[in-house]
Amino acid sequence: MxxxxxxxxxxxxxxxxxxxxxxxxxxxxxxxxxxxxxxxxxxxxxxxxxxxxxxxxxxxxxxxxxxxxxxxxxxxxxxxxxxxxxxxxxxxxxxxxxxxxxxxxxxxxxxxxxxxxxxxxxxxxxxxxxxxxxxxxxxxxxxxxxxxxxxxxxxxxxxxxxxxxxxxxxxxxxxxxxxxxxxxxxxxxxxxxxxxxxxxxxxxxxxxxxxxxxxxxxxxxxxxxxxxxxxxxxxxxxxxxxxxPDVEAPVVSGIAFSRNEAQVTITGVPDRPGNGYAVLRSVSESHIVVDMIVMNAPRAGIVDFSFSVPREEYDQAMELARTAAVEIGAGDVLGSASVAKISVVGVGMRSHAGVATTMFEVLAREGVNVRMVSTSEIKISVLIEEKYLELAVRSLHEAFGLDQAPVAAN
The missing domain is CATH 3.40.1160.10 (Acetylglutamate kinase-like)
Incomplete structure (x- = not known):
């Protein structure tokens, strides 16, 4: 019983x-x-x-x-x-x-x-x-x-x-x-x-x-x-x-995606300590959850700072970013609410190389540009234009063999 x-x-x-x-x-x-x-x-x-x-x-x-x-x-x-x-x-x-x-x-x-x-x-x-x-x-x-x-x-x-x-x-x-x-x-x-x-x-x-x-x-x-x-x-x-522990985990178990995404980018951020905090402080104080964050390598003393937020909070995040940009002497604030996130997930990624390579190869072949990336031990997420979402999900699903039943071990 x-x-x-x-x-x-x-x-x-x-x-x-x-x-x-x-x-x-x-x-x-x-x-x-x-x-x-x-x-x-x-x-x-x-x-x-x-x-x-x-x-x-x-x-x-x-x-x-x-x-x-x-x-x-x-x-x-x-x-x-x-x-x-x-x-x-x-x-x-x-x-x-x-x-x-x-x-x-x-x-x-x-x-x-x-x-x-x-x-x-x-x-x-x-x-x-x-x-x-x-x-x-x-x-x-x-x-x-x-x-x-x-x-x-x-x-x-x-x-x-x-x-x-x-x-x-x-x-x-x-x-x-x-x-x-x-x-x-x-x-x-x-x-x-x-x-x-x-x-x-x-x-x-x-x-x-x-x-x-x-x-x-x-x-x-x-x-x-x-x-x-x-x-x-x-x-x-x-x-x-x-x-x-005695069962070999699949490299990739599944592909998740979300349309509820938006991207905010502040250009020309002076490359000095504290500016990342200055940008995100007001966003977090407004209880807006920030997901991905990307800061490119400095050039001529400035960087571009990008982050993603839930789509329903995009307008508020843009207003806060514009205010922060003025305070720190940054350039323009750009954004898009027409983006989506795709993630490949699998515990087998801990012990297998090449997942990111395959993911980027597939997206490049399909003409899908990657805007942002975040990773963990068992996950790789990318932000792309929403219009390519279905194409990208189907292509990645096939590339990682997820349409094929796993082969039983002897």
Missing amino acids: ARYVMKFGGSSLATVEHIRAAAEVIARQRRAGHEVAVVLSAMGDTTDELLAKAMAVSGRPNPRELDMLLSSGEQVSVALMAMALRELGFPARSLLGHQVRILTDSVHCKARIEKVETERLEAELHAGVIPVVAGFQGIDSLDEVTTFGRGGSDTTGVALAAALKADECQILTDVDGVYTTDPRMVPQARRLARVTFEEMLELASLGSRVLQIRSVQFAGKYNVPVRVLHNSGVGEGTLISYEE
């Missing part, structure tokens, strides 16, 4: 029929003799609809009241699911974050989990009851309701799996696993049987929307195996876990 935490997202719960179907998937695990705890998101687009109502009432909703409002969506899901499971003959009980005692800090709308109390959950499981827990929400030391931000139910699922020492946290969604890239762009993309926490963290941060970044961080920290499955429960899905 295994113990599973099964998390269903909003698209898997969009209607009453969807909830009944999800209940059947849960029931199959129970009929097989396994212990199951369930974590649910709000139904369909409920959270977006609630947020729209809040914005219609107030241009800047109070964060505490916003958490009270948004957390109500999951309450509907868990109550309906408990009813559906009871109709199938399985005792079930819906539980909100404060009833489980998912304890968090006091940062409304983006709280972080500090502790999950397991006494009630263990008692329910021991009694043969399926606990159906509201995702996305917890409670702080003052008994105030808090929420975890977009995709926060994934984090709830992983946190419960860690606290309950579950064999797996199963994330059931409308895709049947993690793919080498988006199959809507590259039909030849393959489902990966296994990826490491490191690879999934890079893929999630670089544009893959299968899992929330914080849930992957949590899973890696507490070594919780996570399996991404189709919401029908059919198939093996993709297992996310630590790298197995």
Whole structure:
């Protein structure tokens, strides 16, 4: 007998029929003799609809009241699911974050989990009851309701799996696993049987929307195996876990991309200490996340300084850059909101040379100019013109052989 935490997202719960179907998937695990705890998101687009109502009432909703409002969506899901499971003959009980005692800090709308109390959950499981827990929400030391931000139910699922020492946290969604890239762009993309926490963290941060970044961080920290499955429960899905030392890792596991990018360049920056800080200080103080940064080699005492930001913050970043340019005596400020980021990811890159060479060779052959580059041990990211995005992704996917199934070792 295994113990599973099964998390269903909003698209898997969009209607009453969807909830009944999800209940059947849960029931199959129970009929097989396994212990199951369930974590649910709000139904369909409920959270977006609630947020729209809040914005219609107030241009800047109070964060505490916003958490009270948004957390109500999951309450509907868990109550309906408990009813559906009871109709199938399985005792079930819906539980909100404060009833489980998912304890968090006091940062409304983006709280972080500090502790999950397991006494009630263990008692329910021991009694043969399926606990159906509201995702996305917890409670702080003052008994105030808090929420975890977009995709926060994934984090709830992983946190419960860690606290309950579950064999797996199963994330059931409308895709049947993690793919080498988006199959809507590259039909030849393959489902990966296994990826490491490191690879999934890079893929999630670089544009893959299968899992929330914080849930992957949590899973890696507490070594919780996570399996991404189709919401029908059919198939093996993709297992996310630590790298197995006796299995040779693929050089490149996947290609991620993001259209939500913009580039800012300040030309003619005097080459003296402190000017990089002067440029970025106001940007960071405005809570704009800077991703890539490039400063070219000095020539005649000046450099060009470029950085990338989320596209929705491009206009503000340009204004701040213009102000900084005047303060430090730089030249023009140039920018583009028509750029995209492509990243190749794979733990095998640690021990294999030539990935960057292949990447730049492919892009050059296709006439794609690279504007910026950033790297880590298992990732190479480039910023390119958005109009070349699909061409670049397809070409790189083919060049790294990601459309070919891996050859099994003898």
